[in-house]
Amino acid sequence: MISDELKQVIEQIKDQGKMRFLEAATEEQIALFEKENDIKLPIHYKEWLQYSDGGELYLPAGVQLYGVAHKPLIDKDDNDRPDDNYIVVGALASGEPVLFKKDEEKFYIYDHESQELDDDLTYDDFVALLNDLYDLLGIGE
Helix, strand or coil, X not given: CCCHHHHHHHHHHHCCCEEECCXXXXXXXXXXXXXXXXXXXXXXXXXXXXXXXXXXXXXCCCEEECECCCCCECCCCCCCXXXXXEEEEEEECCXXXXXXXXXXXXEEEXXXXXXXXXXXXXXXXXXXXXHHHHHXXXXXX
């Protein structure tokens, strides 16, 4: 079930630019993915997958998110991360991965140049990341 908080953010981003939403994943597909990969996805990301299993936001220079049932899929072994404690769930058009830390709700943008997680690019949860994308991508400028 998608929370009212996430529904509100989705409506907001739909008004801000061109998006490509994918078919939703089912709760069963999400649960199977978690079981097969021995990971627990953050709550709001699971809600997102039930709205759009991945997708592209703020086209053309935005962010691509990965899904569990439709390609591109989340790859728990993706090496584009600081270490094995992180899971890559997307990428900015600039190439920086969007990731979360296992067993946490926080989301991060991994800075390739500095090879660090910048505090300014750390979000308490997936909703906070979505709320900041418009500014992060420099669309409003």
